[in-house]
Amino acid sequence: MTDAPSFALLPGAAHSPVILHVPHSARRVPPAVRSGIVLADAELDRELDHLTDAHTAELAEAAAALAGTRPWRFVNRLSRLVVDPERFPDEREEMTAVGMGAVYTRTAHGAVLRPADTDPEPLIERYFRPYAQAMTEAVAGRLAATGRAVIVDVHSYPSERLPYELHGDGPRPPVCLGTDAFHTPPALLAAAREAFAGCGGTGLDSPFAGTYVPLEFYGERAEVGALMVEIRRDTYMSEPGGPAGPGLDRLAGALAALVDAVSR
Numbered sequence: 001m002t003d004a005p006s007f008a009l010l011p012g013a014a015h016s017p018v019i020l021h022v023p024h025s026a027r028r029v030p031p032a033v034r035s036g037i038v039l040a041d042a043e044l045d046r047e048l049d050h051l052t053d054a055h056t057a058e059l060a061e062a063a064a065a066l067a068g069t070r071p072w073r074f075v076n077r078l079s080r081l082v083v084d085p086e087r088f089p090d091e092r093e094e095m096t097a098v099g100m101g102a103v104y105t106r107t108a109h110g111a112v113l114r115p116a117d118t119d120p121e122p123l124i125e126r127y128f129r130p131y132a133q134a135m136t137e138a139v140a141g142r143l144a145a146t147g148r149a150v151i152v153d154v155h156s157y158p159s160e161r162l163p164y165e166l167h168g169d170g171p172r173p174p175v176c177l178g179t180d181a182f183h184t185p186p187a188l189l190a191a192a193r194e195a196f197a198g199c200g201g202t203g204l205d206s207p208f209a210g211t212y213v214p215l216e217f218y219g220e221r222a223e224v225g226a227l228m229v230e231i232r233r234d235t236y237m238s239e240p241g242g243p244a245g246p247g248l249d250r251l252a253g254a255l256a257a258l259v260d261a262v263s264r
Contacts, residue, residue: 004028006082007131009138010073012064017146018071018259019138020064021212022154024080025057033082033123036114039107044081049241050108051080053156054233055248060154062252069263071152074138076131080104081113083128085135086153086212089120098164102128108162136214139224150188150262153178153212153228154255158239161207168207174200174235178228180211183218188225188262195258199251200235225262229255 012018027048029037039047060073076085087093087102099106099113103120107113142149157176161168175196179189189204196202211226233239236247 004077006076006078006127007085007134008073008075008077009134010064010075012070012072015146016069016071016263017142017148018069018150018152018263019142020060020071020073020152020154020255020259021135022053022057022060022073022075023085023212024051024053024155025055025075026077027052027079028077029079029081036118037081038112038114046240047081047107047113048079050158050162052241053154054241055237055244056154056156056231058244059231059236059248059252059255062249063255063259066252066256067259067263069260071259071263072138072142074135078127083123083131085128085131089124089128094166095164098166100164106164108164110163132214136216139214139217143221143223148223148225151212151224151226152255152258152262153226155208155228155230156233156236157208157230159232159234165207167209170206171203172207172232173203174232175202176206176208176228176230176232177202177204178208178210178230179205180213180226182222183211183213183224183226185225188227191261192227192229192258195261196229196251196254199231199247199254229258 089102093101103123105114139149211228213226217224237244
């Protein structure tokens, strides 16, 4: 039996340059991957509570429905405990220092997730590279259709710092905007600040910084804009892995406003 699709590109308007990228919303771990994780089931559930960006796929879906110009959505259908598609798969990845490179070997609290001698290559080949290629093609499609692309990464993060965070000692605003010097133009950042102004306030690149851009375009194509939106979880859900609350609707409206602002 083959695995269910590990990601999905959900079409938007033909003239939309926007891709809402949702990499960490899912909890699914295929059985063949589960067998390589040493945690007991209850421990794995707790780890998923801490590391899943819960309800962000629903947030992106609601925002897409509200937007005047429907954006495209690229959604990971598997947990980041399978592979993390936003990590570098090699020595460039700083999170490897805490066992959380493209294939995690440690939990958010530093416990063993997989044996230290786990070979990451089979998971990278099976899941990481196809995801990266599909996202590259999605961005190329927006460039071909509209002459530009705008990737908006949709994440969430805990209100209290987790031990794995390398740069978690700074501010933890309700909405953290992650930027890139090359791919985040001032107009995109200004639009995000205005769109999320009513959601408790925004901060810049703390506790998480940077954006996701496929490597084929990174630092090469200024027509590819990118912004990371990190939403503090206590603003819209019960932590660590509980239900969404009314804050989700407000955030969906704000994200839709950002989509419309950068679609024009």
